[in-house]
Structure formats: C-alpha cells, structure tokens
Amino acid sequence: MNRSTIDLWVGLFVVIGIGAIAFLSLKVGNLTSVSSAPGYHLDAAFDNIGGLKLRAPVKAAGVVVGRVERITLDPQTYQAVVSMRIDQGYQFTKDTIASILTSGLLGEVYVGLDSGGDTQMLADNARIGKTQSAMVLEKLIGQFMFDKAASGATSAGASDASPASPPKATAPTGAAMAGGTK
C-alpha cells in the first residue's frame, strides 16, 4: 500500500471520527442550546424545593423558558433561594407565581411560572415574591391522617373535646408547611 492511499484512509478516518464527536456534542448532548442564548436572572425563595436539581427546566405554560442555575439556603430565613436564568425573549409580570412542580408521577422536577395581570415586568436579578413550595408526599399523607383522626375524634366523642384539640392545633401548621405561602 503506498503512502497517499494510507494518507487518504487516515484522513477519512479522522474526518468521520471528528464527525462522530460533533454528532455526539450537537445531536445527543444538545450543546448549541445550552449557553449561547442571552438571558437574565430571576430569584425565588421557597420553603421547600423537594427534589429540584441544578439545570432543571423553568417552564411557563409547559414551555421551557430557562434553567435553574444556582440553589442556596438563605441562612436568615432558612428558605431555599433558587436562581434561574431566563431566556431574553420572555418577560414575566411582577405578580408572577413560581411553583415547584413534577411532570408525571415519577417525572423530572421543574419550576413553573404563572404570570399574573400586573403591568410591570420583572427586571434582571429581581426576586419573585409569590412562591409555592414542592408537595412533599410524607407531609401530605401526614396532614391527611391528622384530618382523618380529627374528624373521627370529633364525631365519636363529641361530648369530650379534649382529645380532638391537639390534632386541630397541629393540622394548620402541617398545611402551612406543605402548602407554603400562597
């Protein structure tokens, strides 16, 4: 085999090898849409973020409008501060509600944004005031059990009010923890 044939084959090999790397980066890894689009930042504080991860999608009406960039714990309020990068093309009103949602039963956790009717828009690095925390299954079940126990106790022993009072006192705090601020 002479020299130029080898060169040709090696050149072909290198070209399709680099082509494969490009395919993996662009088509499989979706490199193009990760960092190139210009955007701005929004913060939101949640009582509980559940299973939210970095780079989780931020969706409005089901459309991906950004990604979660940073999650930190505020040492004063003990709330989770989620920093999101929103694509430049999308603007949200000042009374937007941010909530932690799950797509399907076992699907990914994402941040949902619901715009309100305010005329002013959120600026760069603004804090979203109204948030709704993640639904934690254990707390929901606990709350449900308390409600059941409370209703059972009141119907069974209506004359004796003392057993029913402790569940009644704890149930609202459970609801507040699970529901977050509305």
Added chain:
Amino acid sequence: MRSDALTWALRRVGERTLGWVERMGFAARFSLAVLTHSPAALRRIQLTMREIYFAGVLSLVIIMVSGLFVGMVLALQGYEVLTRYGANESLGVLVALSLVRELGPVVAGLLFASRAGSAITAEIGLMKTTEQLSAMEMMAVDPLARVVAPRFFGGIISMPLLTALFSTLGVFGAYLVGVKLIGIDAGAFWGNMQSAVDFRRDIVNGIIKSVVFGIAVSLIAVFEGYNARPTAEGVSTATTRTVVASSLSILALDFVLTVFMFRGIGV
C-alpha cells in the same frame, strides 16, 4: 520430603514476586523512554500515519458493527424494562447515557485491545524474534523512535475517534430499533436525550476516558511486544498477556475514573 516441597514453593513465590517487581520497574523505565522518544514520532508523522491506518482504520468495521448491535440490543432490553414503569419515552436517555459514559469507551477499548493491541504486540515481538530490532540498533536507528513510539501514538490518536464512532453508531442503532421498529415518538426520543445528556459531564468525560484507555492499551501492547521472549512461544504468550492485561486495566481504570467523574451526580 515435605520440607523440600515447602522450600520449593516458597522459592517459587519469591522468584515470582521478584520477577514481577522487576517487570514493573522495567515497564516504568520503558514508559519514560517511549515518552522521551515521542517527539521523534511526531516529527516523522508519516510513520505515525501508517500506524493510525493499521490500528484505527482497519478497526473501523468491527467497531462500527459492534456499536450498532450494542445500541440495538440496549434499545430492545431498555424498552422491555422501561415499559413496566411507563417510561418508554426515556429510552433515548438510557441508551445515550450508558453509551457515552460507560459502554462506548469500555467496549471500544476492549475491542481495540483485542483487534489492534494484539497485532501491535505480535508485530513488535516478531521483529524482536527475527532480530530486526537488533539490526536497527546496529544501524544506529533507535527502535524506540522508529518502531515503538509511532505505534504508541497511533493507538492514542485512534482510540477516542473509534469510541466516538462506537457511541454514535450505538445511538443510531437504538434510534433504528426504538423509533423505526418499536415506534417510540422520534421527538421524545431525541428531545429527552438532549435534555438529559450534558456536554461537559457526559461527553467530555467519555472522551477523557477513551484517551486514558488508549494510552493504557497502547502502552501495554508496545511494552509486551518489546519485552517478549524471542521465541515463537514467547510471542504468543506476549500477545495473550496484552489482551488480558489491557482488558483488566481498562475495567479497573474505568472504575477509578468513574469514581472521580461522577461522584457528585445531581448535586
């Protein structure tokens, strides 16, 4: 009588251990020598090109066909399991992540070790047996620069490209089975894959793995060939050792690299 057998066994153990330590020392010295001779291989690029042809281009068919079949089998098996959880849209994610992170570098490395590594060892071993290496030294041509370094670099350059091709063909095979045969929605297949596969964490780490495996396999192959006993039997032993040692070191290195790369998944 019994004490004789015991002495003999102890002596064997000592001999084996010393021999092994000596081999390790020689291997370290040899690796350094190959590295110091690497500029020669890069200067005479034509020799390295020839070795890329033998190690890389001639391995193309086996790598591409294996990648295709591995991807197709992954898609079938993955679909079987994912359907139980109603998550068959995630087939693309499953196949792409397992190929790019693990199967691509490891299986391509194992195939490369048995296809190209054994050939390199046999070639260098036979050169030694037929005293071509000694003849080169006699002519003041350094066999390390002329024979060993080009094969070493040919392997290192070929391995990442072969791995990328393996993974690409695997994803394509999964696409054929998942979308064309089973009928998963093509948009969900590609879309879920793209949102789950990260460029830095998955693809770059996969390429780093393949480069490390390429270095390991090429180094073991040229070392075993250069260190082979100059007999027909010695060459055959060296070839076997290349395949065994490089397969084991690929699997062990893969574990070590994975521990370092994916320790903090999802944090």
